[in-house]
Amino acid sequence: MSHEISEHDVIVIGAGGAGLRAAIAAAELSPKLSIAVVSKVYPMRSHTVSAEGGAAAVTREYDNLDAHARDTIFGADFLADQDAVEAFVAEAPHELIQLEHWGCPWSRDADGRISVRSFGGMSVKRTLFAADKTGFHMLHALFQTSLKYDHIVRYDECFVTSLLVEDGRARGITNVNLYTGEVMVLAANAIVLCTGGGGRVFPFTTNAAIKTGDGMALAYRAGVPLKDMEFVQYHPTGLPGTGILITEASRSEGGWLKNKDGHRYLQDYGLGPPTDTPTQRKMELGPRDILSRCHMQEYQKGHTFEGPHGHYVHLDLRHLGQELIDRKLPFVRELVRNYVGIDPVYEPIPVRPVVHYMMGGVHTDMDGKTPLEGLYAAGETACVSINGANRLGSNSLTECLVFGARAGRNAAEYASGMGTPTSNPLAALARDEQHRLDSQFFKKEGGSERIAAIRTEMQHAMEEGAGIYRDASSMGATCEKLRELRERFSRIRLEDSSEVFNTERISALELDFMLDVADTIANGALLRKESRGSHTRTDFPSRDDENFLKHTLAYRTDEGPRLDYAPVKITRWQPEERKY
Amino acid sequence: MSERTITLDVTRYRPHQEAVPTVQSYAIPFPDDWVVLDALNHIKDQVDGSLSYRWSCRMGVCGSCGMMVNGEPKLSCAVFLRDYFPRAIRVEPLSNFPVIRDLVIDMxxxxxxxxxxxxxxxxxxxxxxxxxxxxxxxxxxxxxxxxxxxxxxxxxxxxxxxxxxxxxxxxxxxxxxxxxxxxxxxxxxxxxxxxxxxxxxxxxxxxxxxxxxxxxxxxxxxxxxxxxxxxxxxxxxxxxxxxxxxxx
Structure with missing residues (x-):
């Protein structure tokens, strides 16, 4: 069977914040370039839509770039590359103003300037916001703006199954068109991965169903290392049961975390003293990794509530009053009313830590380039790294813009220098991929394993071994379990043989990717024998700069990930103890 | 949490298999905090992997999961089974659109x-x-x-x-x-x-x-x-x- 091959200059995979920003940057470089945007969902369904609190950048006279860089590096527990952080903070204001010019409805001060709010781990108010729907508004502004470029060609609801690599260069992709079930081939000189994170490898996450680490697995299978995958951020305030995010902005606006005795327990963990109005970097405005650990310690001390979905504490907004809640946190009120059945104006919100963000991802440099020629990555999919061992809230939306633009521009520049993409060598690669898809998925017969069963067992193994607290024996058991699940995955049963909008196939392909991603997280965690940022080991409770001030790089082999390490770039901020 | 059982009558349509849409009924045991989408996910994961529908954020902001629920257009992630119990729930693709498959419309x-x-x-x-x-x-x-x-x-x-x-x-x-x-x-x-x-x-x-x-x-x-x-x-x-x- 031969495939029709569509040729473009640049292919962007994923149409969330990073992907759309990359596509627009590429489109603005030259009207002659053809930019394909391939996404498994319509762009406005991308998970950027769920981001709530805001986007950080230095826009006020009292603030400065060094302060933003220092906060970010300190929050990252010194695992961030400082040259990348410096570039990030320098370009952040420009990118957020650009989004303002593109129509994003930022919240405003009385004088008409874009408002800023506090955020965890940030030393001053520097987080721009659009009420508590910042990601939603950013995504729709980017998507709607992208519509004016006729040379951005969208492939909506197309699931990418592989990168086609020829002569050491990324040359194209294969994808399944959900409408027809057909495998399509796209060729290009440059490819940008912007598929977001993979929180769905865990059972309890703020992440949408589509967050299955696709781009990470695509790169990994193409021989590109994944960096620092063991660093998984738990957000301290998700709703029990659903995992729906209650934004950190509810604490920056003055919300309090209280245990079952009504005590603001964070003061017992060195984050005090408690103040009535929020103090930067203190108490409820501490960083997410530390707040999530405090919750677990309260649980171990028996200070948490127990509900049908496990332990929880209270996030109390009542003292903020209805007017402020409706103006600054309307989505929080809507979510809590709908999904908990209480009104946060009158009752405290039950919350618990929930998997939220992957600091790790596809290994890139500051330009978004991966080690594979022609392949770029940006956003949560990528690891530049500016987030190190723990990301500060409100840096990720900005990261999507800054590094989405960088990756898109660089990919477009590279593509324009390469002449017309040749599709000849891709035909054979595409046939191989079609054969793999047919034999393992589309025409697979027999099998006994349910997709959902393997997925659920994987998720629980990840929570057991790679949760907030980790140790060698639980992580080892998780690695072992993942090997068993990989083997069982070869015997999955597919019940749906239809070609049209076959979401069971997509679930199977996603699970295939997630098993790879989970493997890199668990193995990376097992070999990092220290505690740093979000990675907390009970058997190695201290940070160990002598042996582990370095990035983990996981390379795919048939026997599982092979781990290597790379140095962290230090420019002006020498590692010191991280204390708030 | 106590569990009750509710019936979902779901429109099925696979263009290469059926000339016209049919209705398939599923009896779903559910806890009090389940939305219609949870019931569909339960069917997909545990009962019938061939049911197709769109969903993603499950928090009412991505806009994927619109369906007709008892004849009214709703986000299936935002309507609770308990509010329909003990009557059966009819789940259909959004009205006025061509249907691609099951609950998936052409938008x-x-x-x-x-x-x-x-x-x-x-x-x-x-x-x-x-x-x-x-x-x-x-x-x-x-x-x-x-x-x-x-x-x-x-x-x-x-x-x-x-x-x-x-x-x-x-x-x-x-x-x-x-x-x-x-x-x-x-x-x-x-x-x-x-x-x-x-x-x-x-x-x-x-x-x-x-x-x-x-x-x-x-x-x-x-x-x-x-x-x-x-x-x-x-x-x-x-x-x-x-x-x-x-x-x-």
């Missing part, structure tokens, strides 16, 4: 309509980024903010009697989004949008019924946008009669 036409209303900032002159943001007062933000809350979930199209008769109608969500930019103090594109927003006979067939606004899960009130476009278009028409030389 590609909306994407074209969205583009047609030019939902981006149009400026007579761009200010360089180095000069900073366009100032916008909270009052100016308020003027368009609620029209910017649309999640493109398509519930308003499923409720719209005009769209039901004429699929060429630009429709509530796209008109509201185009109008949102007209109201934005940073925008100068009203004239460019006039033709597509006001020209189609659809808006004149739209009555004050406002079904679109009733079903909108984000209180965007697209009916208000349509009525205001009508007024603006009529005003423009009258002005063009009075001052034919002065109108763009």
């Amino acid at each position: 590609s036409g909306f994407l074209d309509k969205l583009k047609s209303v030019k939902p981006w900032i149009i400026r007579e002159q761009e200010k360089p980024l180095s000069e900073g943001e366009y100032l916008q007062s909270p009052r100016e933000l308020d003027a368009y903010q609620h029209f910017s809350q649309c999640i493109n979930c398509m519930l308003c199209y499923a409720a719209c009697p005009v769209f039901g008769l004429d699929s060429g109608f630009v429709g509530p969500a796209a008109i509201a989004l185009g109008y949102r930019y007209n109201l934005d103090s940073r925008d100068h594109g009203t004239a460019e949008r006039r033709e597509v927003l006001g020209d189609h006979e659809g808006i004149w067939q739209c009555t004050f019924v406002g079904e679109c606004s009733v079903v909108c899960p984000k209180h965007v009130d697209p009916a208000a946008a349509i009525q205001r476009v009508k007024v603006d278009t009529a005003k423009d028409w009258i002005l063009s009669l009075v001052m034919p030389w002065g109108q763009r």
Whole structure:
């Protein structure tokens, strides 16, 4: 069977914040370039839509770039590359103003300037916001703006199954068109991965169903290392049961975390003293990794509530009053009313830590380039790294813009220098991929394993071994379990043989990717024998700069990930103890 | 948490297998906090892997999971099974759209309509980024903010009697989004949008019924946008009669 091959200059995979920003940057470089945007969902369904609190950048006279860089590096527990952080903070204001010019409805001060709010781990108010729907508004502004470029060609609801690599260069992709079930081939000189994170490898996450680490697995299978995958951020305030995010902005606006005795327990963990109005970097405005650990310690001390979905504490907004809640946190009120059945104006919100963000991802440099020629990555999919061992809230939306633009521009520049993409060598690669898809998925017969069963067992193994607290024996058991699940995955049963909008196939392909991603997280965690940022080991409770001030790089082999390490770039901020 | 069992009557349609849609019934044991989407996920994961539908964020903001629930357009992640129990729940694809498969509708036409209303900032002159943001007062933000809350979930199209008769109608969500930019103090594109927003006979067939606004899960009130476009278009028409030389 031969495939029709569509040729473009640049292919962007994923149409969330990073992907759309990359596509627009590429489109603005030259009207002659053809930019394909391939996404498994319509762009406005991308998970950027769920981001709530805001986007950080230095826009006020009292603030400065060094302060933003220092906060970010300190929050990252010194695992961030400082040259990348410096570039990030320098370009952040420009990118957020650009989004303002593109129509994003930022919240405003009385004088008409874009408002800023506090955020965890940030030393001053520097987080721009659009009420508590910042990601939603950013995504729709980017998507709607992208519509004016006729040379951005969208492939909506197309699931990418592989990168086609020829002569050491990324040359194209294969994808399944959900409408027809057909495998399509796209060729290009440059490819940008912007598929977001993979929180769905865990059972309890703020992440949408589509967050299955696709781009990470695509790169990994193409021989590109994944960096620092063991660093998984738990957000301290998700709703029990659903995992729906209650934004950190509810604490920056003055919300309090209280245990079952009504005590603001964070003061017992060195984050005090408690103040009535929020103090930067203190108490409820501490960083997410530390707040999530405090919750677990309260649980171990028996200070948490127990509900049908496990332990929880209270996030109390009542003292903020209805007017402020409706103006600054309307989505929080809507979510809590709908999904908990209480009104946060009158009752405290039950919350618990929930998997939220992957600091790790596809290994890139500051330009978004991966080690594979022609392949770029940006956003949560990528690891530049500016987030190190723990990301500060409100840096990720900005990261999507800054590094989405960088990756898109660089990919477009590279593509324009390469002449017309040749599709000849891709035909054979595409046939191989079609054969793999047919034999393992589309025409697979027999099998006994349910997709959902393997997925659920994987998720629980990840929570057991790679949760907030980790140790060698639980992580080892998780690695072992993942090997068993990989083997069982070869015997999955597919019940749906239809070609049209076959979401069971997509679930199977996603699970295939997630098993790879989970493997890199668990193995990376097992070999990092220290505690740093979000990675907390009970058997190695201290940070160990002598042996582990370095990035983990996981390379795919048939026997599982092979781990290597790379140095962290230090420019002006020498590692010191991280204390708030 | 106590569990009860509810019946879901779900529309099935696989174009290569069935000539017309059929209904399949599933008995679903459910805890008190399950939404309709949880029941569909339970079916997909545990009972019948061939059921197809769209979903993603499960928190009412991505706009993927719109369906007819007992005849009303709803986000299936935002309606609770307990509110329908003990009666059975009928789950169908959104009305007024072609059906691709099971609960999946073809909404590609909306994407074209969205583009047609030019939902981006149009400026007579761009200010360089180095000069900073366009100032916008909270009052100016308020003027368009609620029209910017649309999640493109398509519930308003499923409720719209005009769209039901004429699929060429630009429709509530796209008109509201185009109008949102007209109201934005940073925008100068009203004239460019006039033709597509006001020209189609659809808006004149739209009555004050406002079904679109009733079903909108984000209180965007697209009916208000349509009525205001009508007024603006009529005003423009009258002005063009009075001052034919002065109108763009």
